[in-house]
Amino acid sequence: MPDPRAHVLVVEDDPAMARALRDGFEYEGFTVSVAKDGARGLREATESSPDVIILDVMLPKMSGLDVCKKIRSDRSEVPILMLTARGQEIDKVLGLKTGADDYVTKPFSFMELMARVEALMRRTRGTPKRLGACRFGDVEVDFKKCEASKAGQPFDLSARELRLFEYFVQHRDEVLGRDQLLNAVWGYGSESLSRTVDVHVAKLRRKIEDRPEDPRHILTVHGLGYKFIG
Numbered sequence: 001m002p003d004p005r006a007h008v009l010v011v012e013d014d015p016a017m018a019r020a021l022r023d024g025f026e027y028e029g030f031t032v033s034v035a036k037d038g039a040r041g042l043r044e045a046t047e048s049s050p051d052v053i054i055l056d057v058m059l060p061k062m063s064g065l066d067v068c069k070k071i072r073s074d075r076s077e078v079p080i081l082m083l084t085a086r087g088q089e090i091d092k093v094l095g096l097k098t099g100a101d102d103y104v105t106k107p108f109s110f111m112e113l114m115a116r117v118e119a120l121m122r123r124t125r126g127t128p129k130r131l132g133a134c135r136f137g138d139v140e141v142d143f144k145k146c147e148a149s150k151a152g153q154p155f156d157l158s159a160r161e162l163r164l165f166e167y168f169v170q171h172r173d174e175v176l177g178r179d180q181l182l183n184a185v186w187g188y189g190s191e192s193l194s195r196t197v198d199v200h201v202a203k204l205r206r207k208i209e210d211r212p213e214d215p216r217h218i219l220t221v222h223g224l225g226y227k228f229i230g
Contacts (some may be wrong), residue, residue: 005032009050011041011067012083013059021054024110038062045071045078047135049170052090053118055100065098072099074132075144079120081113134169136217136230138179139208141165148207155207160185164200165208168218168228177225201226 008030012018013190018034025032032049035041038059045053045067053071057064068080082103096103102121102133128182133142148157157165160188164185168176186196205212220229 001148006046006052007033007050008052008054008117009033009041009044009048010054011035011038011044011059011064012054012056013037015058017056020110021113027076030199034058036065038067041193042067044071044208045076046074046132049134049172050078050188052079052081052120054081054083054117058085063086065094067132068098068100076132077122081116083108131166131169134230139217141169150208157204157207161200161204161207164197165204167228172228172230175221175224175227181225194221197226 006029008025010018010021010025012021012030012034013036015036018036018188022034024034033050035044039061040063041055041059042062044050045184055064058220059067064082068082071078071080079102080100082100084103101120104113104116123180131143133140133144135203136142139148140150141148141162142155143162146157146159146162148155148162164181167181167184181197199219202212205215207220209215209217217228217230219229
């Protein structure tokens with residue numbers, strides 16, 4: 001069974017197939033997002049940082065091959081498994097050349113697909129995901145360029161603030177303790193230094209929240225730590 005927080009993005013325009021994949025992955029303990037066209041799939045891949053992507057080749061608005069190529073051009077290393085039509089050998093070859101990690105030919109059994117996904121996740125387990133850009137509300141942060149803006153107006157983030165925020169995004173919707181944040185972002189953990197986290201969280205809130213005194217994105221979980229929602 002995967003980590004119950006593992007997130008799979010399914011990019012599939014056939015409603016019956018998308019529904020079957022969602023049901024199957026949710027039954028196996030994944031969190032599932034579904035995009036019905038290539039353009040939306042690319043946005044979801046950028047914004048939600050999935051742990052694995054199931055990507056159909058034939059999609060409206062933007063082909064799966066183009067989506068895969070763009071994801072890789074952004075230096076994302078997220079595992080990508082492509083779904084190809086029976087007999088379309090050229091799609092398999094092009095998919096692998098554009099950066100896909102594996103492919104499954106339709107029709108397929110869900111057990112086979114699940115086995116391939118688990119193999120991909122084992123291969124990448126322990127390697128932190130590299131984030132590109134994060135967008136939520138009117139805030140946009142590009143982690144590679146170290147640039148941030150709110151309502152179109154740029155603002156500065158220190159290297160430590162940027163790393164702290166990246167860690168929040170990598171673990172969105174999870175409750176993160178102060179010691180965990182100290183270890184991940186500062187490289188050490190101590191209750192006597194937990195105030196360091198509070199100070200940096202307060203600085204982040206002043207920069208990204210509309211009302212820092214009543215935050216909507218970086219929430220305090222009393223007695224436990226913080227949680228990012230975005």
